[in-house]
Amino acid sequence: MPSAARVAHEHLPLRIHGVNLKIASVRREGSGDPVVLLHGFGTSKEDYLDITHRHEFAARGFLAYDAPGCGATECGDLGAIDLPFLVETARAVLERAGIGRFHVVAQSTGALTALLLAHAEPGRVLSFVNIKGVLAPEDCVLSRESLHHRDPGEYLFQLAERTRASSCYGGGLYAANLPNKVRRGAVAGYFRSMVELADHGDLLQKFLSLPCPRMYLYGEQCAGLSYLPLLDANGVELAEIPHSGQLPMYSNPVATWRQIAEFHARQLIPSARRW
Template sequence: MASPGHVRSCPSTACRSSKEDYTDIARHAAFDGHPVVAYDAPGCGDTVCGDPTAVSIPFLVDTAVSVLDRLGIGRFHLVGHSMGGLTALMLAASHPDRVLSFVDIEGNVAPEDCFLSRQIVSHPAADGETFLEGFIERNRRSPTYAAPLFASSPPHKVRADAIRGIFESMVELSDHGDLMATFLGLPFPRMFMYGDQNASLSYLPRLAAAGVELAEIPQCGHFPMYSNPPAMWARIADFQGKVQAPWW
């Protein structure tokens, strides 16, 4: 396990979840004695953002670096879900010397991962409020685990004006950013976690062949922290516990 100076950093996922989605970590003894940082992205949760329309994935990466530096965090285990997973991937790629391990919970690594964010293109709306209303309703009717539960949260966790910039940058990076090569090129242990309802993702064999540990969480879709948090945290703890972190 990491020394007390090594932190588990959990970038929150804007428009998907918030820092509160990580609070169950406190219920798992495997993480006792190890500090955890979880935060809301700008434009989401409890944040105050002067211009939500300026928020994008690169903006969120800069925010993550600022959070880590402000708290004096040198090296850390990195966990990110969905959009937070993409933010974490870009953070890990730009600061590989600071990352001990990376758990990517269905973060974007290929164009097919834009099943939520691509709705900004496939379901255009005149304004953020109109798009958000439709986005919520589509998730409420989804047959996947926890999607209706998730649908209840965006009105309280995201500013409508922040959605377009975030989603458009997600789609742009997923389609043209060569995220798979970036993920496979990371020089530290990586886990890719996904719900069993998404076991058909086409790239999973490629990840496994490249040495990425796969963690399929049963009775889950895109939101293991809602559908099966005990299994999610147990897999993360086991993975991080195997990482031999340097003590400095």
């Protein structure tokens, strides 16, 4: 089994748009271009740490971090957080880590952050595994609903509690983690900007226009997404994970990592360069 001994946990002080951040990150140096892993709303960098146990990625460098408002990252002004803020944070983290070109594995709002960055700087992203990322208005049903409430954060936490008894794979684990992984003050900005981008950001076209190899990975409970045929027809590799829904890494991590590893095996070209 690959060793996690070379993994470094760090806190990176940054200042984005006048807001002080202390980014909780984990990284490992390795050969070739690194894999950048961006978590989704309500989750954290720890979702990806099984990469340290995957023999397929044993020699590959990687970087994961908690987004502002999430996990162990500290943020001086939660009200300043929105998707453009997250993109600027990603740029700053990558610059601090000395990462130029990279492969992306990202979920939910992390995938949306990666999409906006890749669209702005397409030459940097070598491949993109999009795990149930936001691409259309249909991906924002609950976030849109929460914005009609006086306190979107309180509504979100009430909604998460109800998922414990739902038929959604991974819902109970997500609900249990949410209070420790999201700051309530960040919810409104996250959701408002996400809904705005889903409605008016032409996200599907942005994803389809990326020049790099792309995979869209989703759980079987999400197989009814209306845009899946369009992705398939435009060269995006589809990966449906059985026995899972919005959170395939929670419900079926073995199949999820297998799909990611096989996709990367088709894309990665070994290199002696280190970062």
